[in-house]
Each structure stands twice: as C-alpha cells, then as structure tokens.
Amino acid sequence: MSFKESFNVNGENLLKKIKEIIAEGNVRKIIISDKAGKEILSFPVTIGVVGVVLLPIFAAVGALAALLTECTITVERSDSSKEHDQNDTPPPTENPNTPTDI
Structure with a gap:
C-alpha cells in the first residue's frame, strides 16, 4: 500500500528537498x-x-530548478509498517511425525 504527499518549494530549494526526501527512505x-x-x-x-544512478536525475532537477520559480513535489511513499507485517513469516512449527526425544 502506498500514499502520496506534496511539498511546495521554490526553484532554488528543489534539488535540496529531493535529496532530503530520498534520504528519508x-x-x-x-x-x-x-x-x-x-x-x-x-x-x-x-x-x-x-549515487551514480541518481546523478543524471539530479542534473535534470538542477536544470529544472533554474527554470522554475515555484513547483510542487509529489512523493509516493510505501507504507513500510504494513509491508513489514505482510513480509513477516510465522515461526516454524514442529513436524508431528518427527520424534522429539533422541
């Protein structure tokens, strides 16, 4: 499951805000x-x-920042708590056919 949030920023703070958002995870x-x-x-x-993969994106964002005076950043985030719950596996159960006393 995911949700969206938006931020209004001016062009000069655009790249800084995107780096902060990515760092948040x-x-x-x-x-x-x-x-x-x-x-x-x-x-x-x-x-x-x-880093290296994001460099071209950061360059494009930097170019946009020079052209835009005001913009909106919309961030689609994953709900990590729900994903974590779905990925949890139950503890292993004992096989009733396996003898426990050795």
Whole structure:
C-alpha cells in the first residue's frame, strides 16, 4: 500500500528537498509539477538506487530548478509498517511425525 504527499518549494530549494526526501527512505516515486499543476518530471526511486544512478536525475532537477520559480513535489511513499507485517513469516512449527526425544 502506498500514499502520496506534496511539498511546495521554490526553484532554488528543489534539488535540496529531493535529496532530503530520498534520504528519508520508503519513497517509490517522485513527481515534479509546475505551479499550474503540469507534470514536468517523474522518476521512480527504488531500493538500492544510489549515487551514480541518481546523478543524471539530479542534473535534470538542477536544470529544472533554474527554470522554475515555484513547483510542487509529489512523493509516493510505501507504507513500510504494513509491508513489514505482510513480509513477516510465522515461526516454524514442529513436524508431528518427527520424534522429539533422541
């Protein structure tokens, strides 16, 4: 399950805010829109995506920051607590056919 949250930022703080959001973790996707709501850039953020892979995206965001005076960042996050519960496996049970006394 996922949820979205939005942040309004000015162009000069755009790259800084995106780096902060990625550092927080549990981010699936980031969408950057202009003040009219038109989507300018959208990119997925997956677990394990680090530095070198993000450099071209950061360059594009930096170029956008020079052009935009105000924009909205929409962040799609995964609900990590629910995903964690779904991924928990129950403890192993003893096989009744296996003798326990040796």
